[in-house]
Amino acid sequence: MRAVTRHALTGLLLTAAAVGLATNLTHLHPLVSAEPRGTDVAVAPAPSQQPDPSADRDDRSSRNGARPPAPTASESTPSGPSSRAVEKREKELAKIQDRRQAAAEELLERQIAEQGYDPRTADTPREIGQQIAANKYGWTGAQWRCYDNLIMSESKWDPHATNPTSGAYGIPQALPGHKMASIGTDWRTNPATQIQWGLQYVQQVYGTPCSAWSFKQGHNWY
Numbered sequence: 536m537r538a539v540t541r542h543a544l545t546g547l548l549l550t551a552a553a554v555g556l557a558t559n560l561t562h563l564h565p566l567v568s569a570e571p572r573g574t575d576v577a578v579a580p581a582p583s584q585q586p587d588p589s590a591d592r593d594d595r596s597s598r599n600g601a602r603p604p605a606p607t608a609s610e611s612t613p614s615g616p617s618s619r620a621v622e623k624r625e626k627e628l629a630k631i632q633d634r635r636q637a638a639a640e641e642l643l644e645r646q647i648a649e650q651g652y653d654p655r656t657a658d659t660p661r662e663i664g665q666q667i668a669a670n671k672y673g674w675t676g677a678q679w680r681c682y683d684n685l686i687m688s689e690s691k692w693d694p695h696a697t698n699p700t701s702g703a704y705g706i707p708q709a710l711p712g713h714k715m716a717s718i719g720t721d722w723r724t725n726p727a728t729q730i731q732w733g734l735q736y737v738q739q740v741y742g743t744p745c746s747a748w749s750f751k752q753g754h755n756w757y
Contacts, residue, residue: 650727660692660706660726667730674734674744682737682744685751694726707733 647653652666661683668674668682689708690696697704704712705722706729715722715732722728741747741757751757 651731652727660694660730663727664692664706664730664734667727668734668744671731672734672738678744681748682734685737685744685748685757686733688751692726694724694729705729705733707736709733709736 643653643655647670650667651671652663657663657666664682664686665679668679674682686692686706689703690706692706694706696706696708698708698710701710702712703710705715706726707715709715709729709732712722715729718732718735719725719728722732737744737747737757741750747757
């Protein structure tokens with residue numbers, strides 16, 4: 536009887552000890568979440584890490600060998616009004632250039648009519664003289680050859696030729712030289728001014744170059 540009682544007491548003590556141990560473990564280790572272990576929980580990515588659908592589409596396209604669509608014409612072409620403004624400005628500039636060209640040609644034609652020669656084609660005093668003689672006096676052919684002989688004997692078409700004895704000056708050997716100022720103040724250096732004076736002198740005094748040349752041959756002056 537004592538042995539049974541002792542064993543019963545011993546069992547009660549062990550049971551109480553086990554219950555106390557379990558209680559202490561419960562306080563030391565709180566219950567774990569009800570989510571079963573090994574289950575993945577979806578977490579939304581941060582805003583900066585949100586996937587880009589277009590990038591994913593481009594990536595799939597590149598993997599499939601396809602290229603992303605090219606930009607439309609409205610995205611790559613300048614606006615219409617700007618192009619029209621540039622075209623309008625170019626047309627206006629072209630019209631201004633045409634007017635300037637026409638004015639320059641008109642001025643040149645007036646100069647040719649007044650001076651009797653075209654500076655674009657007459658590069659030497661002799662060429663200037665030949666054009667003035669033809670355009671202003673109608674002296675061509677034999678008359679031009681007579682005038683050319685006359686000037687060659689006087690100055691050889693040198694606008695700075697000076698007679699050391701008499702002081703006659705320039706292409707026509709005007710005496711004195713300042714007589715040629717009636718044509719232009721640049722008579723000392725401009726061959727066209729000197730030639731215009733010389734041709735006028737021949738017409739007024741001899742009538743024609745051949746008459747002046749004939750007189751020169753007989754008197755050694757004209």
